[in-house]
Amino acid sequence: MQLNFAAREVAIKLVYYGPALSGKTTNLKALHELVREGSRGRLMTLETKDDRTLFFDMLPLVFKAETDAGSMSLRVKVFTVPGQVVHSSTRRLVLQGADGIVFVADSQTAETENNAESFLDLRANLKELGRSLSKMPMVIQFNKRDLPNVRTDDEIDDLARRGKEPVYKACAMRGEGVLECFFGLLDRSWQRLDAEHDLKAKLGLGPAAFLEMAAASLGHAGKAAALSAACVGGQRPGGPAT
Amino acid sequence: MSAPSPTVGNTPVSAFDVVGDVTVRIEDVVDRDSLEEMCRSIQTLFGINVRVYSAQGALLVNVASDLDVCTLVNEVSAGRLACGTTVSAAKSVDPGDDGDVVHACYTGLAYRIVSLDYEGRRIGRIVLGPYAPAGLRDAPPSLERTVTKLDIFQANDRLSQVARVKPEALARIARHLKTTLELIIFSSHKAFVTSKLHLYSVRESYRALEEKTARLEQALAKLKELDRLKSNFLGTVSHELRTPLTSIIGYSEMLAEGIAGPLSEEQSEFVKTIHGKGEQLLGLIMGLLDLSKLDSGTMSLRQASTQIAPVLKEVVSTLAPVALKKQVELTLESDNVACELSGDAERLRQVFLNLVENALKFTPRGGKVTLRTRVLDGVGGPSDDDDDDAGSVLLAPMRREVEVTVSDTGIGIPSSERTRVFDAFYQVDSSSTREYGGTGLGLSIVKRIVDAHGGTVTIEGNDPAGTVFVVRLPSAQARRTLPSRVPPPAGS
Numbered sequence: 202m203q204l205n206f207a208a209r210e211v212a213i214k215l216v217y218y219g220p221a222l223s224g225k226t227t228n229l230k231a232l233h234e235l236v237r238e239g240s241r242g243r244l245m246t247l248e249t250k251d252d253r254t255l256f257f258d259m260l261p262l263v264f265k266a267e268t269d270a271g272s273m274s275l276r277v278k279v280f281t282v283p284g285q286v287v288h289s290s291t292r293r294l295v296l297q298g299a300d301g302i303v304f305v306a307d308s309q310t311a312e313t314e315n316n317a318e319s320f321l322d323l324r325a326n327l328k329e330l331g332r333s334l335s336k337m338p339m340v341i342q343f344n345k346r347d348l349p350n351v352r353t354d355d356e357i358d359d360l361a362r363r364g365k366e367p368v369y370k371a372c373a374m375r376g377e378g379v380l381e382c383f384f385g386l387l388d389r390s391w392q393r394l395d396a397e398h399d400l401k402a403k404l405g406l407g408p409a410a411f412l413e414m415a416a417a418s419l420g421h422a423g424k425a426a427a428l429s430a431a432c433v434g435g436q437r438p439g440g441p442a443t
Numbered sequence: 444m445s446a447p448s449p450t451v452g453n454t455p456v457s458a459f460d461v462v463g464d465v466t467v468r469i470e471d472v473v474d475r476d477s478l479e480e481m482c483r484s485i486q487t488l489f490g491i492n493v494r495v496y497s498a499q500g501a502l503l504v505n506v507a508s509d510l511d512v513c514t515l516v517n518e519v520s521a522g523r524l525a526c527g528t529t530v531s532a533a534k535s536v537d538p539g540d541d542g543d544v545v546h547a548c549y550t551g552l553a554y555r556i557v558s559l560d561y562e563g564r565r566i567g568r569i570v571l572g573p574y575a576p577a578g579l580r581d582a583p584p585s586l587e588r589t590v591t592k593l594d595i596f597q598a599n600d601r602l603s604q605v606a607r608v609k610p611e612a613l614a615r616i617a618r619h620l621k622t623t624l625e626l627i628i629f630s631s632h633k634a635f636v637t638s639k640l641h642l643y644s645v646r647e648s649y650r651a652l653e654e655k656t657a658r659l660e661q662a663l664a665k666l667k668e669l670d671r672l673k674s675n676f677l678g679t680v681s682h683e684l685r686t687p688l689t690s691i692i693g694y695s696e697m698l699a700e701g702i703a704g705p706l707s708e709e710q711s712e713f714v715k716t717i718h719g720k721g722e723q724l725l726g727l728i729m730g731l732l733d734l735s736k737l738d739s740g741t742m743s744l745r746q747a748s749t750q751i752a753p754v755l756k757e758v759v760s761t762l763a764p765v766a767l768k769k770q771v772e773l774t775l776e777s778d779n780v781a782c783e784l785s786g787d788a789e790r791l792r793q794v795f796l797n798l799v800e801n802a803l804k805f806t807p808r809g810g811k812v813t814l815r816t817r818v819l820d821g822v823g824g825p826s827d828d829d830d831d832d833a834g835s836v837l838l839a840p841m842r843r844e845v846e847v848t849v850s851d852t853g854i855g856i857p858s859s860e861r862t863r864v865f866d867a868f869y870q871v872d873s874s875s876t877r878e879y880g881g882t883g884l885g886l887s888i889v890k891r892i893v894d895a896h897g898g899t900v901t902i903e904g905n906d907p908a909g910t911v912f913v914v915r916l917p918s919a920q921a922r923r924t925l926p927s928r929v930p931p932p933a934g935s
Binding site: 259278291298317434 | 563
């Protein structure tokens, strides 16, 4: 997080991580389509000829917030990492300063090993950056729910309930589950930042108010809490599992 | 990254900047000449002057030609002064939240100021004008008031020559220019970021390659030396030991068969002992050869899709006569575990043959040796705040394993000795060698082979007496490829 009191600006960084071809860029494209034009910047995609992400994608979301302490500018920069194994150093670079992570897993059973490998890669990269997964706000998305040969809903629910991270199911190609997952992470990330930096006192903006304000600015007024809660498993900090 | 950061303009730019939230500066990302060319085309098309300023107020592009009326007022000192004031005001006026504002000139002309935004930040502004608003007829009173010595008729005449622009038309022009400029800034920024990252990734790859090369060179030198030593050793063992031993075995066999004449009962017993011990010695030498192959990493592994059940069945049927002779009960439980392994069936057979042989050896008459198999799924529930639990949703399917336990009711292994028994030649109690025989090579070979399969072998106590060897082998799904050879121990 970058907090600039003079410019009354807060910038947070969210990263979509996951194996190659699991749909991270598709998530960002869908998110770009689903949010209000006035609050989003251009989606920057650095891709090679064959449409694979070479370095990363980046979508800036910017909105104003009227807080008890006056008007604030809130900037959310959403990044994806390149999935291919070879781009490990770029993944580490993009991860630097991340405030939250969506892990986009491919639901197809054949991809189980790739999902696990990518997750371990994430863990190793974070460790190398001196950060720990257990302190990183994170949600897991099982994407490509529309495909055949995917892990069943029951299996995922069962695993999710036993795991730590909230799990969202999505079909990013159709834009399903994308907002839920995004708000889920935004919610958790802000709560973590609020706990660490006491943002409520500094900015006059509590977590619930922040999320609702973000949803309103992005064209989804009144839906923030419901979107964020549309997951399975995940122990909320300081509260019972949802 | 150890290399110094490159600079753009006066600002040092590191690779991190492009993935952080750093304000983009027009002057960093846009080519000044191309920008000017584009603004000039607007001026040529609509006859309106275009200026572009950075967020800090620096003039980046100035495509302007003086209007006749401006030349006229500038000939008078009061006019020149007022003109300067107007221009600098137009330069610094706040375009407001909408980013679009009109600033009037005392001559009746006006400027239109439009903000340039990127990623939600003001990064500069476009100033269009001066132009004549559509409704303007004659010079307003402010002109006469400000520049008293001016020929007002001449001024009106020149003012009438300036083309009138409707506010909607100008808004469209401004919007077009703003969109085009913002697009150019976006594409340039994208190219900038890409080149930045190319540089970063090339540097990283180079660094990684350098490290790898150094490591490889070291390893190569070491391996060459080891290889030479091992070859010598292997040659010595096989030639110097096996050749005479083969003769001993052969001749004692012939003697026992009575080829050199009949033997007394006692002589025959002695010769059979020589023959038996010779075979035992040959077994030891073969074990040594195996170990030496393991050490040099030349024991090959043939990967194939394997089931554990047939391997264990074969082991049990091979050793059933030994068990019968010793009057030890040998049983195989739950022998139909179906889980595909990716391994070398022959080597796995060797593993379990060794373990069961070992168990039989140390189990007294009337005891029991039991093999059990089961499949483990390896999902732990969410517990303490530890990285190891994170992501179990994704990792659990990778942790599927087959567990084989070999339990006996023998003399047991004290818990303090349980890790050392896998060392070559190690025996818990050297006196046991005399009582039970054996070289202490079997378990070290077992461990190496199991390790090469990505599995584990551990020892637990068997209540009330005896030992349980627990072998865990990953399922085919969890482990993709087997090394083509059993890797040599680390550090060799």
